[in-house]
Amino acid sequence: MNYTALIINIIAIVALLIAVVKNKEKARQSLKMARKTFIGMLPMLFIIISIIGLLLGFVPPEQISRFIGEQSGPGGILIIGIVGALMHIPALLSFPLAASILESGASVTAVVAFITTLTMIGMITLPLEIQILGKKMALLRNGISFVVALLIAFLMGMIL
Amino acid sequence: MKNEDKKEKQKKKILRDWILLGITVGILLILLCIFPEKTQPVTSTAWDYFMEMIIVLPAVMIIMGVFSVFISDEIVVKYLGKASGVKGIGLSIFLGALPTGPLYVAFPMAATLIKKGARISNIIVFLSAWACIKLPQELVELQFLGFDFMVSRLILTIVFVIIMGVLIERIIEWSNKEMMKNGKRVLD
Numbered sequence: 001m002n003y004t005a006l007i008i009n010i011i012a013i014v015a016l017l018i019a020v021v022k023n024k025e026k027a028r029q030s031l032k033m034a035r036k037t038f039i040g041m042l043p044m045l046f047i048i049i050s051i052i053g054l055l056l057g058f059v060p061p062e063q064i065s066r067f068i069g070e071q072s073g074p075g076g077i078l079i080i081g082i083v084g085a086l087m088h089i090p091a092l093l094s095f096p097l098a099a100s101i102l103e104s105g106a107s108v109t110a111v112v113a114f115i116t117t118l119t120m121i122g123m124i125t126l127p128l129e130i131q132i133l134g135k136k137m138a139l140l141r142n143g144i145s146f147v148v149a150l151l152i153a154f155l156m157g158m159i160l
Numbered sequence: 161m162k163n164e165d166k167k168e169k170q171k172k173k174i175l176r177d178w179i180l181l182g183i184t185v186g187i188l189l190i191l192l193c194i195f196p197e198k199t200q201p202v203t204s205t206a207w208d209y210f211m212e213m214i215i216v217l218p219a220v221m222i223i224m225g226v227f228s229v230f231i232s233d234e235i236v237v238k239y240l241g242k243a244s245g246v247k248g249i250g251l252s253i254f255l256g257a258l259p260t261g262p263l264y265v266a267f268p269m270a271a272t273l274i275k276k277g278a279r280i281s282n283i284i285v286f287l288s289a290w291a292c293i294k295l296p297q298e299l300v301e302l303q304f305l306g307f308d309f310m311v312s313r314l315i316l317t318i319v320f321v322i323i324m325g326v327l328i329e330r331i332i333e334w335s336n337k338e339m340m341k342n343g344k345r346v347l348d
Contacts, residue, residue: 002303004216004299004302004303005212005215005216005303007299008216008219008220008223008299008300008303009215009216009219011219011223011299012218012219012220012222012223013219015222015223015226015227016222016226018226019226019229019230022230023230026229026230027226027229029225029229030222030225030226030228030229030230031222031225032225033224033225033228033229034218034221034222034224034225034226035221037221037224037225038217038218038221040170040174041217041221043174043177043178043180043181044177044181045210045213045217046181046184046185047177047180047181047184049206049209049210049213050181050184050185050188050206051184052205052206052209053188053202053203053205053206054184054187054188054191054202056201056202056205057191057198057201057202057205058191058195058198058202090262091292091294091297092217092220092296092297092300093213095297095300095301095303095304095305096209096212096213096304098304098305099209099304099305100205100209102305108309111305112313115301115313116292116313116317119291119292119297120288120291120292122263122264122291125263125264125267128264128267129264129267132267132268132270132271133267133270133271133274136332136335137280137283137284137328137332140328140331140332141284141287141288141324141328144324144327144328145288145324148320148321148323148324151320152313152316152317152320155316156309156312156313156316159312160308160309160312
């Protein structure tokens with residue numbers, strides 16, 4: 001077990017202990033909720049793991065780096081940004097997927113474009129967002145988020 | 161009635177996920193049958209990633225559960241409704257980043273905030289922070305992509321989310337003004 005995993009588990013234990021001290025009933029409710037979310041996420045977790053297996057096992061790294069690698073142009077970045085915006089997977093599970101494409105030759109810019117559009121923009125939830133916040137605000141938020149996500153991606157590519 | 165609808169939807173979503181899983185695993189198995197020499201590398205990478213996930217996911221779920229039970233929507237709306245300026249922006253990021261569920265949970269809260277007259281920049285920053293600056297997300301990002309990656313992306317995201325909030329507020333206020341002007345002209 002690495003340090004990060006250890007720290008995350010310690011935070012969880014401390015949070016749970018504080019919860020138990022403050023309110024036993026609510027602490028039990030939290031655990032119930034955690035279990036429900038975890039079970040709900042399981043199929044997606046296995047899907048992502050299988051996709052990572054497919055990606056690293058069958059897609060040659062040269063192919064990945066040709067489209068979204070260091071040498072590829074902004075077109076690849078744009079496409080992976082759009083893919084991220086359209087996909088609807090839990091953000092938590094996007095990180096192992098991102099790590100796997102990074103491992104197989106994608107550039108930092110491409111990986112950041114993917115995670116950032118994925119988390120910031122929700123195409124699937126857009127109708128709901130329009131309904132609740134109004135067309136103007138929802139479209140502005142999602143549209144500008146896309147531009148911002150690409151900006152963050154290019155800056156990250158320069159930094160790292 | 162509404163609750164039942166929600167349950168029904170939830171059930172459908174879970175069923176859809178399991179079907180998708182079946183398809184993905186099916187494709188993987190067929191490919192492995194055609195290229196049996198790939199079995200070893202594929203299973204060992206998949207296993208490594210699975211282990212890395214499974215040592216953090218339950219803990220992350222517990223952190224999310226505790227926060228979402230203890231921090232109610234009312235608390236968030238109460239604090240954000242009246243905050244403004246730098247404090248408002250800071251609070252929007254902080255309250256948005258507390259781990260309390262998927263983005264669509266935040267929409268009704270944002271709607272209440274609009275009705276309460278909260279600033280548009282705060283609402284946008286809050287929604288964006290909710291979407292992409294969540295504490296459990298940052299922890300998992302740290303686990304898979306490392307400290308430098310996580311921290312630089314976090315800082316950039318915070319900066320740009322604030323710029324975006326202010327920009328959208330300006331655009332909406334400007335367009336409201338234009339609409340009022342045009343409306344008057346029509347009335348004249």
